[in-house]
Amino acid sequence: MTTxxxxxxxxxxxxxxxxxxxxxxxxxxxxxxxxxxxQATTQIQEQTLAFIPKIVAVLLGIVFFGPWMLSHMLSYTTEIFSDLTRFVG
Structure with missing residues (x-):
């Protein structure tokens, strides 16, 4: 295997x-x-306020983008495993 x-x-x-x-x-x-x-406009300085909307948004993003992400990961993994003999041998 070359550099x-x-x-x-x-x-x-x-x-x-x-x-x-x-x-x-x-x-x-x-x-x-x-x-x-x-928070800046209402002058609410609660540090933990930003976590809940971010968590909800990321979970909704996983639901929405999950199939796309999974298909890309599976195609990349399949490509790597199919070329494994070329890499090793």
Whole structure:
């Protein structure tokens, strides 16, 4: 296995992690920003107020984006396992 192959596999893995976790992270970021703006305008300084809407938004995001995320993970895993003999041998 050459160094280019290892770098290519690692690059693809990192790209897949970013692609799968990206929608949930963006969703949590947007909800956190909205809650922070709400807290700033109403001067409510409760630190734990932002956690519940973020948790609910991420859970709804998992329900909505879950099948898409799972199909991408399965296709990547299938591709890695099918090329395993090429990587090792």
């Amino acid at each position: 280019e192959t290892v770098i290519s596999i690692a690059e693809r893995g990192i790209y897949m992690v970013l692609m799968i976790s990206g929608p949930l992270l963006v969703l949590a970021l947007v909800v956190g920003l909205i809650v922070s703006i709400f």
